[in-house]
Each structure stands twice: as structure tokens, then as C-alpha cells.
Amino acid sequence: MKASIVTIGDEILIGQILDTNSQFIAKSLDKIGIEIKSILSISDDAEQIKHTFQSLQNEVDIVLITGGLGPTKDDLTKKVFCDYFEDTLIVNEEVLAHVTKIIEEYYKRPISRINKDQALVPSTAIILKNVNGTAPGMWMKKQDTVYVSLPGVPFEMKAIILDELIPKIIKEYKRSVIIHQTIITFGQGESLIAERLEDWENNLPETIKLAYLPSAGKVRLRLSARGDSEREIKDLLAESISQLVTVIGDIIIGMEEDETLEASVSNLMRANNLSLATAESCTGGKISQILTELAGASTFFKGAIVPYDTSIKIDVLGISSDLIKEHSVVSSAVARQMALSVQRMFKTDYAVSTTGNAGPSKGDSDAVLGTVFIAIATPKEVIVEEFNFGQPREKVIDRAVNQSLEMLRKEILKNLL
Numbered sequence: 356m357k358a359s360i361v362t363i364g365d366e367i368l369i370g371q372i373l374d375t376n377s378q379f380i381a382k383s384l385d386k387i388g389i390e391i392k393s394i395l396s397i398s399d400d401a402e403q404i405k406h407t408f409q410s411l412q413n414e415v416d417i418v419l420i421t422g423g424l425g426p427t428k429d430d431l432t433k434k435v436f437c438d439y440f441e442d443t444l445i446v447n448e449e450v451l452a453h454v455t456k457i458i459e460e461y462y463k464r465p466i467s468r469i470n471k472d473q474a475l476v477p478s479t480a481i482i483l484k485n486v487n488g489t490a491p492g493m494w495m496k497k498q499d500t501v502y503v504s505l506p507g508v509p510f511e512m513k514a515i516i517l518d519e520l521i522p523k524i525i526k527e528y529k530r531s532v533i534i535h536q537t538i539i540t541f542g543q544g545e546s547l548i549a550e551r552l553e554d555w556e557n558n559l560p561e562t563i564k565l566a567y568l569p570s571a572g573k574v575r576l577r578l579s580a581r582g583d584s585e586r587e588i589k590d591l592l593a594e595s596i597s598q599l600v601t602v603i604g605d606i607i608i609g610m611e612e613d614e615t616l617e618a619s620v621s622n623l624m625r626a627n628n629l630s631l632a633t634a635e636s637c638t639g640g641k642i643s644q645i646l647t648e649l650a651g652a653s654t655f656f657k658g659a660i661v662p663y664d665t666s667i668k669i670d671v672l673g674i675s676s677d678l679i680k681e682h683s684v685v686s687s688a689v690a691r692q693m694a695l696s697v698q699r700m701f702k703t704d705y706a707v708s709t710t711g712n713a714g715p716s717k718g719d720s721d722a723v724l725g726t727v728f729i730a731i732a733t734p735k736e737v738i739v740e741e742f743n744f745g746q747p748r749e750k751v752i753d754r755a756v757n758q759s760l761e762m763l764r765k766e767i768l769k770n771l772l
Contacts, residue, residue: 356530357415358384359393361407363422363432364507367396376421376512383516388530389417390581399423404435413499416528419520422507432504433475433493439502440495442477447491450474450482454489483519487511492519532585536592537568538576538599539615540606541761545569548576548603555602560591571750572757573608573616608764616760617645623767624655624705631763632701633659634672634693636684637711637727641756657701662693665718672696685710685720687739690728694739698732705767706732707759713751727755731766738766 360377367374377394384391392415397403404423411418423432437444451474458466473489476482483492483503488511493504503520505512524530540548545567549556556565562582568575578595580588600607609619624631633643643659646652662668665684669676674692682688690710698706711727712720725746730739740762744754 356389356417356524356528357392358389358417358419359395359411359415360391361411361418361420362394362396362507363399363404363420364396365399368398376507376509379509379513380419380421380516383521384419385533385535387521387525388533389524390531390533399431401431401435401438404431405439408435408439408502411500412497415500417501417503417524419503419505421505421512423504433477436477436480436493436495436502436504440477440479440497442479442495444475445478446471446474447476447482448474450476450491453484453491457489483515483523485511485515486518487514494520494523531581531583532588534580534585534588534592536578536580536596536610538578538596538607539573539609540576540603541573541608541616541757542606543574545574548574548606551603552599555598559595562588563591563595570757571753572761608761616757616764618649620760620764620767621646621649621652621655623764623771625651627767627771629705629767630655630657630701630703631705631707632657632697632703633706634697634708635659635661636663636668636693636709637713638709638752638755638759639663641752642707642709642759645756645760657703660697660700668693672700683720683722684718685712685722685726685728687728687730687741690730691737691739694730694732694737704734705763706730707763708732709755709759711751711755713755714746714748725751727751727758729755729759729762731759731762733766733770735770738762 360380362374362377366372374396381391395407397407420432454470454473455466458464458470476493477495479495481494483494485491485506488506488508490506492515495502505515559565563578563580566577568577578592580592582588608616635642640659640661646656660671662672668674672693673696674689678688690708693708694706708730709727712722712724714724723743725743727742727744728739730737742758744751
């Protein structure tokens with residue numbers, strides 16, 4: 356079964372908001388074996404919407420549309436639905452009762468004409484209940500393609516997808532099985548990994564596809580398998596991954612999306628009752644942000660200092676001004692003292708510090724742009740490494756964050772032996 360996702364809204368096209376709706380819909384459909392053929396963002400224009408409908412007709416089994424269902428004049432989806440399906444709008448009494456209840460009981464005011472218009476739907480549409488809002492979802496079919504219109508408000512759309520749409524699709528359509536397995540690697544680039552995997556990749560079963568997903572300092576390898584038997588697909592994936600591990604096991608740091616580098620560190624910390632603090636200069640608190648976005652971070656992460664200015668390194672962390680004058684603020688000696696200081700301040704098992712010249716201009720140091728020193732204070736010692744991550748600035752920061760987490764993970768594992 357194939358699907359396309361269409362988001363309607365000029366606010367997406369001008370970059371005012373991110374299209375998180377398509378991401379959620381795509382993941383939800385993929386989980387039940389529906390192949391996503393395209394994701395489109397189009398303007399609030401009736402002709403553009405209609406043209407998009409026509410271009411997808413009979414090309415996919417289902418088209419999911421978000422946006423354009425509100426009560427204002429720029430919300431055009433229902434009108435286009437009527438035009439495209441040669442239908443007319445009628446008042447749906449069940450939707451009207453729902454809208455009236457929300458307006459009168461939640462907003463504590465009489466229902467207006469504009470609010471009542473939310474209950475207008477094409478006469479042949481199957482209604483998908485929106486328990487969290489006033490605009491219902493609509494399901495309509497033309498020839499071989501079903502068109503589903505959903506509100507653009509994320510929490511309303513998500514509830515309709517999970518409670519109404521997915522159960523209906525499962526009930527009415529036979530779907531293939533799609534399983535993804537993501538292997539996370541660290542320390543080698545995409546091209547080098549591809550060279551190492553050439554023979555293995557050439558011998559993959561036809562039902563399995565490999566995708567390289569590179570980012571700063573790490574590469575995700577996504578294996579996607581499709582078939583009719585879940586058991587057979589899982590067995591094929593397991594066998595292929597087993598063979599993969601024998602080839603590049605030295606750079607694999609985790610499996611699945613919940614075993615990212617930061618998740619791996621978090622899991623190690625929590626499982627072994629360890630604690631962590633950070634002193635981040637050039638990374639500006641990004642290591643702390645990534646770790647504290649994970650559930651359970653409060654059990655191991657104690658706090659952070661972001662001594663971006665040299666004076667904060669001296670006044671807050673207690674770094675000697677003479678040490679800074681002798682070695683430079685971007686140096687192994689300063690990184691070492693930053694890690695020891697924040698470890699002592701927060702009384703933690705481990706501490707991470709970063710200091711560097713991220714660019715595009717030099718700060719209080721003459722170190723080459725892209726130079727970063729990372730220190731890991733452990734219960735036994737302090738490890739400091741120097742890197743040059745080049746430019747631009749964003750690349751330096753992202754790679755410094757990933758390298759810091761990898762170094763931390765390595766030291767935790769070493770001390771657990």
C-alpha cells in the first residue's frame with residue numbers, strides 16, 4: 356500500500372514553522388506497512404490544492420492532507436474537496452453537537468456562525484472524530500485513491516491518526532510488513548564505511564535496502580526490509596546484521612533509534628548509578644541540552660557551567676589566570692582544569708569540559724580555527740584530547756559534542772571492566 360502526504364499552508368513554505376506533521380504521519384504509516392511515496396508542502400491556494408489532488412489520483416492508495424480546515428476564509432480544504440468530488444457541504448449534526456459543547460463548556464461563550472461552519476462537511480465524507488478540536492477529519496474516495504483531510508493543529512491531528520485513521524486502515528486494507536533496523540557507528544566517515552561494507556552490501560537479500568545517514572562525527576546505517584511474513588523479515592535482518600557486525604563491529608556504538616550516542620551514555624550512567632557534570636565553553640551547553648532531553652537524565656546529570664567568557668573560567672571555575680596566560684584559554688591544561696573543577700563543584704563521578712575556537716573569528720586565543728580540546732574527568736584520572744574540526748562553526752560545535760560523548764562513553768566502559 357502506497358501513500359502521499361500533503362501539508363497545506365503558506366507558513367510552511369516561507370519557513371515560519373517546521374512541518375512536524377508530515378514526520379509524525381510518515382512514522383505512523385510506516386509502522387503499519389504503508390510505503391510513503393512523497394511528502395509535499397503546498398500553498399493555501401484552491402487551484403494548487405486541486406492540482407495536487409489530480410496529480411496523485413490513482414498514483415497512490417491514500418493521500419493524507421493536513422491543514423486548511425479552520426474556520427477562517429483562508430482555510431480552503433473543504434471547499435476544494437467539494438469541488439474535486441463534485442459534492443456539496445451539509446451540516447453534520449454529530450459534529451455540530453461536538454463543536455457546540457466545546458465552545459459553550461470550554462470557552463464559556465455562545466457558539467458563533469463561524470464556529471457552526473466547522474460542522475459543514477461534504478455530504479459523502481466519512482467523518483473521523485476530532486476529540487481535541489472542532490475541525491473533524493474527513494475520508495473520501497475517488498476511483499482507486501482515498502483522500503483523508505486532517506486538521507493542521509498537531510495534537511488534534513495526532514489523536515485522529517492514532518484513534519481513528521490507523522484502526523480504519525488496518526481494518527480495511529491488507530498491507531505488507533516493513534521493518535527498519537538502524538545501526539549507529541562512530542569514528543569513521545561514510546565513504547570509508549562504504550568501502551569496508553562493499554562485499555557485504557553486494558550480498559544483501561533483494562528484500563533489504565541499506566541507507567547511509569551521515570551526521571557530524573557519526574553515521575547511521577538503516578536497514579529496511581519489506582515482505583509478507585514478519586518472521587521471515589526479522590530473521591533476514593538478524594542474519595544480515597550479524598554479518599555486518601563481523602565487518603565493522605569496532606565502530607558500532609548502538610542499535611535502533613533509542614541507542615543514539617547520547618542514549619548510550621545515559622543508559623550506562625543510569626545502569627551503574629554514575630553522575631555527570633559539564634563545563635562547556637565552545638559547545639555552549641549543547642552537551643547538557645542533548646543529555647537532558649532524554650527521559651531519566653535527572654538521575655545522573657547534576658549540572659553544568661557554561662564559562663563562555665574567559666573571566667567566568669577564572670571567577671567561577673577557579674582556573675588560574677597564570678595558567679591561562681602560560682598555555683592559552685584554548686589548551687589542554689585549561690581543559691583539564693575545567694573538567695576537574697566542575698567535577699569537584701558538583702561532586703560527580705565524571706565531568707566533561709570543552710574549550711576551543713569554533714570560529715568564524717578568534718576569541719581570547721590564537722589557536723587555529725576549529726581547534727577544540729576535550730577533557731574527561733573520571734574517578735581515576737583526566738583524559739584530554741586535541742582535535743581540529745575545521746569549519747564552519749556549526750560543524751565544529753556538532754563534532755565537538757559528538758566527540759565529547761564518545762570519549763565519555765569510552766571512559767565509562769573502560770572503568771567498568
